[in-house]
Amino acid sequence: MKKILNLILLGCLMQLQAQIITYTPTENIIDNNPYIHPSKHYKVSLLQNGDKINDFTYCMKAQHNTNNSQNTAWSNFSFSGSVTVQVERLQDTVDFVQVLPRSANIQVKKENSNLISFTIDKPGHYSIEFERGTVIDYPLLLFANPLEKDIPDPADPDVVYFKPGLHEIGDRFEIKSNQTVYLAGGAYVIGQFFAENAKDITIKGRGILSGEVYQPRTHQHMISMQNAENIKVSGITMIHSPRYMIALRGKNHFFDNVKMMGWWFSTDGISAGEHTVVENCFFKVNDDAVKLYQSNTLVKNCVIWQLENGAPFMISWNGSSDFGGIEVRDIEIIRVEHHWDNENLAVVCAVHGGEANISNIKFENIVIDNSKWRIFHLVTRPNRWGRWNPKSGSLSNFEFKNFKYYGTPVIKNLIAGHDAQHPVFNMQFENIEIAGRQLTDLKKHFIIDPRFTKHITISQ
Amino acid sequence: MYSRIFILCYLLASIPNFAQEKNVLSWHNPIREGLPKYGMKDFYIMVEDSTYFLLGTSYKDPYRFNNKALRLYESNNFQEWTVSSILLDLERLDSSSWYKHVISAPEIHRIRNRYYLTFNGRNDSINPYGKLGFGIAVADKLKGPYRVLNTSKPLVETNHAGLVTDPDNQTFLYYDMDGRIYMAPINLETAALVEDPKEILGPINLKENYKYLDAPNITKVGETYHLLVSQFFGGYRVLVNHLTANHPMGPWVWEQSNPIYEWLESEADLKVKNRYPEANGYAPPTQVIFSNTLFEGISGGFFIAYHSSEKYSEPYLCIEPVIVEEHKIEPLNPKAINQMIIIP
Numbered sequence: 156m157k158k159i160l161n162l163i164l165l166g167c168l169m170q171l172q173a174q175i176i177t178y179t180p181t182e183n184i185i186d187n188n189p190y191i192h193p194s195k196h197y198k199v200s201l202l203q204n205g206d207k208i209n210d211f212t213y214c215m216k217a218q219h220n221t222n223n224s225q226n227t228a229w230s231n232f233s234f235s236g237s238v239t240v241q242v243e244r245l246q247d248t249v250d251f252v253q254v255l256p257r258s259a260n261i262q263v264k265k266e267n268s269n270l271i272s273f274t275i276d277k278p279g280h281y282s283i284e285f286e287r288g289t290v291i292d293y294p295l296l297l298f299a300n301p302l303e304k305d306i307p308d309p310a311d312p313d314v315v316y317f318k319p320g321l322h323e324i325g326d327r328f329e330i331k332s333n334q335t336v337y338l339a340g341g342a343y344v345i346g347q348f349f350a351e352n353a354k355d356i357t358i359k360g361r362g363i364l365s366g367e368v369y370q371p372r373t374h375q376h377m378i379s380m381q382n383a384e385n386i387k388v389s390g391i392t393m394i395h396s397p398r399y400m401i402a403l404r405g406k407n408h409f410f411d412n413v414k415m416m417g418w419w420f421s422t423d424g425i426s427a428g429e430h431t432v433v434e435n436c437f438f439k440v441n442d443d444a445v446k447l448y449q450s451n452t453l454v455k456n457c458v459i460w461q462l463e464n465g466a467p468f469m470i471s472w473n474g475s476s477d478f479g480g481i482e483v484r485d486i487e488i489i490r491v492e493h494h495w496d497n498e499n500l501a502v503v504c505a506v507h508g509g510e511a512n513i514s515n516i517k518f519e520n521i522v523i524d525n526s527k528w529r530i531f532h533l534v535t536r537p538n539r540w541g542r543w544n545p546k547s548g549s550l551s552n553f554e555f556k557n558f559k560y561y562g563t564p565v566i567k568n569l570i571a572g573h574d575a576q577h578p579v580f581n582m583q584f585e586n587i588e589i590a591g592r593q594l595t596d597l598k599k600h601f602i603i604d605p606r607f608t609k610h611i612t613i614s615q
Numbered sequence: 616m617y618s619r620i621f622i623l624c625y626l627l628a629s630i631p632n633f634a635q636e637k638n639v640l641s642w643h644n645p646i647r648e649g650l651p652k653y654g655m656k657d658f659y660i661m662v663e664d665s666t667y668f669l670l671g672t673s674y675k676d677p678y679r680f681n682n683k684a685l686r687l688y689e690s691n692n693f694q695e696w697t698v699s700s701i702l703l704d705l706e707r708l709d710s711s712s713w714y715k716h717v718i719s720a721p722e723i724h725r726i727r728n729r730y731y732l733t734f735n736g737r738n739d740s741i742n743p744y745g746k747l748g749f750g751i752a753v754a755d756k757l758k759g760p761y762r763v764l765n766t767s768k769p770l771v772e773t774n775h776a777g778l779v780t781d782p783d784n785q786t787f788l789y790y791d792m793d794g795r796i797y798m799a800p801i802n803l804e805t806a807a808l809v810e811d812p813k814e815i816l817g818p819i820n821l822k823e824n825y826k827y828l829d830a831p832n833i834t835k836v837g838e839t840y841h842l843l844v845s846q847f848f849g850g851y852r853v854l855v856n857h858l859t860a861n862h863p864m865g866p867w868v869w870e871q872s873n874p875i876y877e878w879l880e881s882e883a884d885l886k887v888k889n890r891y892p893e894a895n896g897y898a899p900p901t902q903v904i905f906s907n908t909l910f911e912g913i914s915g916g917f918f919i920a921y922h923s924s925e926k927y928s929e930p931y932l933c934i935e936p937v938i939v940e941e942h943k944i945e946p947l948n949p950k951a952i953n954q955m956i957i958i959p
Contacts, residue, residue, distance in 0.1 A: 220885055220927070221895045290894070372850050372880065420899075421850075463895065495898035534744075537793040539827040539847040539902045542818075545793070569744055573793075602743050 173236025174302060175203050178340035178361060180211045181321045190367035190395055191215050194228040196246050196293045197283075201232060202239040202272075212295075215394055218418035219371075219441065221463055223492050227416055227439060229296035231392060233303060233340070233361060237276040240297060242283055244269045255282045255524060256458055256487035257561075275299055280414065280437035280458040282489050289525045289562070290492055294460070298414050298437065300361060300390060307337045307359075317342040317362060326374050330356050338362025338391050347377050354384035354405075360391055369397035371419035376402040383428075388413055399423040400440065406430050415440055420464050433457060443469035443499075447516065450478040459488045463495070466504035468518075470533075470550070473541030474511035479552075484519040493528035496566060501532035505550055507577075508541025514552040523560045530560060531568040531601075535577035548577045556585040563590050568600055572607025579604075584613040641955035642693040645923040645931035649696035650688060652676060653889055654929030656922035657720035657775065657830065657906040663757050665913050666691055668699060671922075672719045674929060677892050685718045685734070687758060691913075693934050700758035702732055713738050713768055714750050720830070720906070723757065724778040726786055730754045731803060732761045735773050735790075749773040749790065751806050764806035771799075771812060775906070779833045779840065779863045787863045789815070794827035796844070798863060815865050816844070816858070824856075824869050830906035833863065836917070836939050842867060843875070843907040843919070843944075851880035851926065853905050857944050872943050875919075878905060882950070883924035899927050909937070909944065914958045919946065 184191050194212035201208045214228040248268045254261035259281065263273045275281070281297040309316035313334050319341030330336055330350045335357040338344055342362030347369075350356055358378065366377050376399040380386060383405035392414040393400045400415040400423065408427040415424050416439040424438045426446035433454040438444035442465035445454055459467045467488050493500040502523055507513065523530060533550055537543035549572075572578040587594040594600060597613050654674035661668050669688040683706055689699040708715050714736025721734040732754065735747035748769020752761035776790035778801070788808065789798040795817035800809040818825040826846040833842045842858040854874035858867040887897045907921045917939045922930035936956050938945045948954055 220887075221899065223895065464899075494893060494895070497898055497901055499901050537827070539794070539829075540849050543793055543827075571744065604745070 173203055173238075174234060175201050175206075175208055175238055176233040176302065176340065176361075177201070177208055177210045178231060179319060180213065181319070181341065181343040183321050183343065184213065189216060190365070194245075194295075196244065197228050197295045198243040198245060199230040199295075199297070200241040200243075201234075202241060203234070203236065207241075215416065218395070219420070222418050222441070223290040223463055224294055225292045227294045227296065229298060229392075229414075229416075231298040231300070231340075231361065231414075233300040234278070235302050237274060238299070239272055239274045240283075240299075241266070241270060241272045242295065244271075244285055247285070249285060251285060251287055253284050255284065255489040257522060257524060258487055278412075278435075282458075282460065289490060289494075289527055294439075296437070296439070298392065300412060303361065303390065307335050309337075311335075317344050317360070319362075321345070326369065330358070330380075332356065335359065338364065347375060347379065349375070349378075350380040350383055350386075352382045353380065354386075356380075356383065356385070357387045357389075358391065359387070359389045363392045363394060365394050366397050366417075367395040369395075371397050372421050373397055376400065378403070380404065383408070386427075387411075392416075396422050399426055401425045401427065403427045408432075411435050413437075417441060418462070423465065423469075427452070438467070441465060443467075443504075445469070445483075447481050447483070448474060448478070450480045452481045454483045454486070456485050457487075459486065461488065461491045461493070461502075463492045464497075464499070466499055466501055466532075467491070468503050469499070470503070470505035470516065471507040471509060471511065471513055472538055473509040474507060474513055475509045475542065477512045477514075479513060479515035481516040482519075483517070483521070486518075486521045488521065488523045488526070490524060491526035491528055493526070498532065498534075498536075498538075500528060501568070502526075502530045503555070504532045505534065506532070506538055507535045507548055507550055508538035508543055510542070510544035510547040512547065512549045512551070514550075516552075517554040517556070518558070519554075519556045521555075521558045523558070523562070526560065526562040527565050529564060529566050529568045530558065531555070531570065533579055533582065534569060534571045535573045535579060535607075536571075537573065546576050548573075550579045550582075552581045554583045554585070555587065556583075558584075558587045560587075560589040564600060567602045569602045570608055570611055571602070571604035574607055577607065579608045580610050582608075582611045584611075586615060587613065638958045639955055640692060640958055641953070642934065644933040644935070644952055644954060646694060646696070646934065647888075647931050648694060649690070649698075650932060654925070654931060656925060656930040658920040658922060658932055659720075659722040659908050660910045660918075660920045660934075661723060661725070662911065662913050663725075667693065667913065668723070668757060669696060669920075669932070670702070670721045670723065671932075672721070677896065683716075685721055687723075702759055702761055703734075703752070703763075710740065711738070712766070713741070713748060714763075715740070717747065719747055720775045722777050724786075725757070726778070726780060726803065727784075729803075730757050730761075731778060733776055733778055733788075735776055736769065746772040746792070747774055749776045749788065751803075753803070770801075770806065770808060775830045777831070777833060779835065781863050782838075788812070789831060789833060789863065791828055791831050791844075794829075796828055796831050813864070816842075816867060820866075821869065824873075826854075829904045832906070832908045834909040836909075836911075837941070839941050841909055841939065841944065843909060845905045845907065847902055847904060851883070851903060853878040853903055855905055855907050855921075859942055868942070870942055870944075872945070875907075875944055875946065876905070876921075876949065878903075878924065880926065883926040884928040887928050889929060897927075897929060900925055909939070912936075912956075916956060916959075917944075919944070 194214040324346030338360035340361030389411040423442040424444040439460040441462040657672040685703040716739040717737040732752040773790035797812040799812035855876040
């Protein structure tokens with residue numbers, strides 16, 4: 156009897172804790188908006204405790220003529236407990252469906268010819284796919300956020316509060332030290348944030364920050380800070396950036412649950428200073444997702460959809476001061492649209508043309524899905540961004556452990572030093588699985604320059 | 616003096632009635648007729664027997680796999696080109712040949728009544744993604760047949776190389792590598808460098824003007840050597856600069872009127888011209904290079920040949936008339952589609 160009572164009590168507590176919060180779209184998100192509009196392909200509903208809520212499905216149009224998808228749709232909500240997600244395909248029937256990342260192990264139920272459902276019980280960034288292949292026309296993403304904590308008080312003088320609705324803030328909205336910028340769910344902020352010689356800044360919320368009015372490379376990064384210390388960005392969604400989503404100089408930077416989606420070459424994801432943590436973030440960008448340019452950077456638990464250009468992890472184009480001590484782990488790269496034999500197209504990439512000696516970088520537990528291109532491109536080579544020093548510049552002591560690659564690569568990985576003064580050495584590969592097979596011989600999938608590389612090893 | 620006459624002719628040509636009555640040469644940039652459909656860059660143009668001859672780096676047709684040859688093209692009017700001869704047939708080369716797969720930025724130099732074909736080559740099986748190397752071939756006639764003089768290995772690692780001869784008839788090899796420009800005297804009979812290459816342009820002597828240097832081209836006009844060189848700046852800004860010297864070894868003077876051209880991303884052609892085996896098949900390079908060649912026309916006057924932007928679309932031939940003075944090169948109708956000159 157006591158057990159039964161406990162179970163009933165537990166059930167009641169779970170129901171009390173279970174909650175879904177959705178956000179009302181702003182009035183600018185209409186059918187003829189060239190940047191963002193309601194999805195015409197998908198309708199998303201959320202079911203919890205017998206209640207059904209329609210969650211608005213945004214859609215942003217592709218902007219560049221080399222973009223492979225037609226658009227990207229997404230739904231954004233916060234929740235606790237367990238939620239069942241229903242997706243109705245509005246213009247086609249369901250012949251195939253999968254929900255990525257694989258590690259979430261989502262079991263999808265086909266309800267009828269155009270309706271599917273699945274249940275999630277933890278926050279995450281999911282891709283619901285009705286098409287097969289490395290390139291799909293109509294992506295649908297689900298941003299299932301945790302419930303917000305510590306929502307700031309709009310009356311607090313150190314809080315810049317963007318309430319639900321449309322806000323146009325211009326391309327240089329300055330944030331001061333000790334300020335918290337809050338984008339409430341349902342806030343749609345067009346503009347860019349900037350800070351200089353500042354510290355202890357937080358940007359958070361569930362709102363959207365858009366750079367839609369800026370043509371590529373005509374404006375600065377969406378969040379740009381110089382000499383900035385103790386900066387935290389969390390929870391928001393960033394779209395249509397004309398350059399990087401986030402570019403911070405300084406140290407002690409923290410990013411959590413930031414969702415970034417852009418279309419242009421030069422729409423990179425995050426570049427930050429020393430002692431940075433990037434976790435639980437989502438990237439669907441068309442240039443490098445994460446720049447590993449500074450010492451003591453940790454990237455973990457992120458989901459990446461790499462468009463046709465850029466690398467999920469770029470180590471260097473022009474590193475000029477020695478750096479290292481970088482760790483990347485538990486990453487799901489759900490799609491890599493690479494198909495050009497360009498130097499910057501690999502999951503882990505360095506085209507190191509600067510004088511820095513870059514060492515001690517560790518990658519562990521990396522899943523690569525829906526890819527046909529190379530994983531590794533690690534070379535020293537002068538390039539037109541770097542200031543080449545004929546006597547200095549190297550890559551060394553990198554560790555790559557537990558990689559799983561789903562797909563059939565059609566191009567080999569490349570490891571090459573430019574000359575004797577710019578070697579690549581001590582690269583350890585361990586437990587690399589490609590298309591279901593353990594890699595035992597690097598020659599099968601790698602081009603390794605014999606002259607200016609050494610100690611490139613593979614183990615089980 | 617000549618340049619002033621040229622300007623006058625050019626201005627007169629722009630007057631419709633005058634142009635109709637005189638012998639006008641007109642063309643439209645970019646020029647594609649008769650040239651490789653999938654694009655071409657690094658153009659080199661020379662005159663022989665009142666005919667223009669052209670060669671360059673060809674983009675491969677993805678649907679024609681057995682068509683690897685270096686071709687010489689000819690024209691009398693800039694607008695239409697035809698294949699004049701096959702200079703090198705890569706299909707016939709042994710698989711171990713060091714230039715089996717890549718022939719880049721070829722040029723032909725007429726020196727002491729012989730023709731020297733220069734190129735930057737690579738074998739992608741033996742040296743994949745590696746540096747290119749300098750090759751040189753010789754022939755008694757412009758159209759060949761050419762005999763490669765260094766069949767066993769490249770003379771030196773080069774990216775984009777050419778030849779220039781000094782007032783004492785010593786020929787020099789010049790090339791860019793790793794963003795700097797080097798030069799060395801070369802013995803054409805033995806196809807060997809007489810001395811080790813020396814850096815003639817780099818961060819030390821260019822100082823604040825230094826930026827990664829690409830695609831050098833040296834042309835002698837009168838007693839002056841004119842060097843054109845391209846520089847790429849992040850965010851896509853490309854400058855084409857002009858330096859002069861009295862001797863190939865320098866010193867080279869950075870001209871005050873630089874740049875000759877400034878190219879921005881907003882000017883790039885966004886329209887891919889060809890069909891590819893897969894969608895978005897044209898690969899836009901991350902780093903954009905503009906390659907410029909100065910040459911003298913059949914009836915005098917000077918021109919610059921360059922390729923249109925390769926950033927988002929296939930590159931094709933562009934030709935513009937220029938005024939060449941001792942320390943200045945000035946395009947007469949820069950970046951215009953419609954070009955014309957009066958033939959004196």
